[in-house]
Amino acid sequence: MSITTITTHVEPAGGAAPEAAFAAPLALAEAHGARLTALVFPAETAQAEATLPSWDLARMEEDAASRLREAAEKRGVACEIRTRSSFAYGVGEVMADHMRVSDIGLLTIQGSPGAGQRMLIGAALFDSGRPLLLVPAGAASFPPSRVVVAWDATPAAVRAVHGALPLIRAAAETLVVTVTDDKELRAGQSGIELTHLLARHGARASFRSVKRAGGVLETLAGVAREVPGGLLAMGALRHSPLHNMVFGSATTDLMQSGPAVATLLSA
Secondary structure, three states, rough: OOOOOEEEEEEEOOOOOOOOHHHHHHHHHHHHHHEEEEEEEEHHHHHHHHHHHHHHHHHHHHHHHHHHHHHHHOOOOOOOEHHHHHHHOOOOHHHHHHOOOOOOOEEEEOOOOOOOHHHHHHHHHHHOOOOEEEEEEEOOOOOOEEEEEOOOOOOHHHHHHHOOOHHHOOOEEEEEEEEEEOOOOOOOHHHHHHHHHHHHOOEEEEEEEEEEEOOOHHHHHHHOOOOOEEEEHHHHOOHHHHHHHHHOOOHHHHHHOOOOOOEEEEO
16 A cells, blocks of 8 residues: 545644644655645634634635645645535535545644544544544654554554555554553564564564553553654544443543544554
C-alpha cells in the first residue's frame, strides 16, 4: 500500500489559526506525493451556529479555504477543498464518506476534543474502513523518526500495522511493543514474528515488551515520545459504555483527552 490520497478536516471557527489544522496533512501529502482532500467546516456546528452569524461562518470558511489553497500551492500539493455548500448531512458522515475513497484520514487535534470533534473522530475511525491519523497541533513529523506499533495480535492491531506500512517503510526505525501485565494488550510471541514481516517490507524493526505504567495509552505514548518525531500505531476497539466504566479503554481515553503523540488508529 502507498499513500496517494489523504482526507483531512480544517476547523475554520476555532480559536487557533487554520494553519494549525492543515500543517500536518500538507506535510504528509508532500512526503508521499499524495493528493489532499480538505473538508472545511466547523466540527462544533451547533456551538458555532449559536455564537456566530451565518455570514461570519461563511467568511471564516472561505478565509480558511483560501489560506489552505495558497499553502498547498507553495508546497506543490494537489488539493481539493470542499466547504459546507458541498454537502448537506452530518459532519461525521461527510468525513467517513470521503475517507472511504482515500488511503488515510488525518485530523489535527488541539487539546481535548469537543463533542463535535469526538463525533468526527468516531465516524472516521469506525465507519470509514480506513486508517485514521490523529496528530496533536504542531507535533507532526513526516517521515516519522520512529513508529511504535502497539501489538496485541487482535484484528484491529493487524489492520493498524498494514495501514501504517507506508509510514513504517519511511521511518528510521520501527518498534513493536507489547504491554505486559495488562488485560487489554496481551503478550505473545507473534510480536517477534511481526518484526520479521516488517523487515521483509523494508523496515528496521525490533521488539520490546514493556510493563504497564499508568494507563495502557499512557504507557504506549511514553514509548513513542522517547524519540522526537515518533508515531504510535494501534488498533481501536468500540466497547460498550459499561465495559469502559468497569475496565477502561485506550481508545476511549484517546478520544476524550486527545493524542499526546501522533497516533495512527485502525478499527
